[in-house]
Amino acid sequence: MSQLPWPESFLASAGWRGVRRMLARCLQLQAAGSLPGTLMLVGPAGLGREALAIELAATLVCRRQGGPGCDCSSCQRVRRGVHPDVEAIDVLPEKTEISIEQAHQVVDNVVQRPYEGMRRVWILSSCHTPPLNAEAASALLKTLEEPPWHASFLLLASNPARVLPTIVSRAVQLRVPHPGREELLSLLALAHGCSVERAAEMLTGAEGDAELALRGGEGLSSTLTGLEELISAALGADGLAILRTVATARQLPSGTDLVGAALLRLAAKADREAAERFLNAAAALVIAEDRRALLHLDAESVLVGTLARIAVGWGGR
Numbered sequence: 001m002s003q004l005p006w007p008e009s010f011l012a013s014a015g016w017r018g019v020r021r022m023l024a025r026c027l028q029l030q031a032a033g034s035l036p037g038t039l040m041l042v043g044p045a046g047l048g049r050e051a052l053a054i055e056l057a058a059t060l061v062c063r064r065q066g067g068p069g070c071d072c073s074s075c076q077r078v079r080r081g082v083h084p085d086v087e088a089i090d091v092l093p094e095k096t097e098i099s100i101e102q103a104h105q106v107v108d109n110v111v112q113r114p115y116e117g118m119r120r121v122w123i124l125s126s127c128h129t130p131p132l133n134a135e136a137a138s139a140l141l142k143t144l145e146e147p148p149w150h151a152s153f154l155l156l157a158s159n160p161a162r163v164l165p166t167i168v169s170r171a172v173q174l175r176v177p178h179p180g181r182e183e184l185l186s187l188l189a190l191a192h193g194c195s196v197e198r199a200a201e202m203l204t205g206a207e208g209d210a211e212l213a214l215r216g217g218e219g220l221s222s223t224l225t226g227l228e229e230l231i232s233a234a235l236g237a238d239g240l241a242i243l244r245t246v247a248t249a250r251q252l253p254s255g256t257d258l259v260g261a262a263l264l265r266l267a268a269k270a271d272r273e274a275a276e277r278f279l280n281a282a283a284a285l286v287i288a289e290d291r292r293a294l295l296h297l298d299a300e301s302v303l304v305g306t307l308a309r310i311a312v313g314w315g316g317r
């Protein structure tokens with residue numbers, strides 16, 4: 001059983017061509033003594049960045065210097081998330097953010113030499129704020145700026161614009177390459193336990209958005225179509241439709257993201273003026289969601305408020 005904070009399918013992308021190429025490049029730098037101590041791996045969740053982080057960590061820690069794909073017990077334990085020299089930091093259960101206490105633990109521990117491997121590696125499952133608490137980020141700055149010789153930090157991000165500038169300036173960014181279509185389809189099939197043909201339909205249903213297809217899974221297309229209908233009614237200032245949109249979103253994993261995706265789909269189909277309104281609505285939703293997480297507000301009431309505000313704005317035209 002994996003102790004990592006991600007589904008096991010996230011590591012399947014270790015075999016992707018782009019991921020292997022980037023890993024090889026990092027290892028060349030490491031061999032030359034010029035791999036930066038703090039790296040930001042930039043890419044959508046589940047589409048290569050976690051696999052790259054784990055394979056890089058395994059190789060940096062491996063005493064056999066087995067290189068990529070090494071099958072020694074140390075590398076295997078890194079891939080299962082149970083190696084004492086590799087720690088993946090994530091939001092703890094029942095919490096909404098990566099806390100200052102977690103940051104203090106890292107700072108207090110970082111001087112400790114490796115327990116058994118060549119190095120110690122910390123992987124931050126997201127360095128966006130939120131979920132990385134702003135005070136926790138400040139507590140980490142000095143360590144990220146100059147990690148001890150034996151420590152490496154791998155910070156995962158989908159969008160550096162959502163990372164505090166103080167963190168951005170202390171990390172070297174590596175953009176994780178997009179997968180090829182075949183690679184992506186076999187990942188979707190693995191993640192959702194379906195055939196490659198079905199995965200291709202899902203990807204079409206998500207209009208080519210790989211991250212959405214990965215998270216949305218079976219029934220994504222009909223879910224989005226249902227949300228589109230509800231949202232169209234909701235934005236026509238139909239109060240009941242607003243509540244039904246929110247109730248539907250609540251039952252879905254990453255429901256607010258799916259409402260955003262439905263708004264983008266509506267924009268793609270609308271005429272120019274309406275498209276602009278849908279895009280503005282999607283932007284308002286992103287801003288409200290960021291603020292919500294920062295202020296620990298309740299997701300449902302924020303979604304109701306945002307949709308109602310957009311609907312009132314539309315009615316005024």
Ligand SMILES: [Zn+2]
Nearest residue numbers: 062070072075
């Ligand atoms: Zn190994």
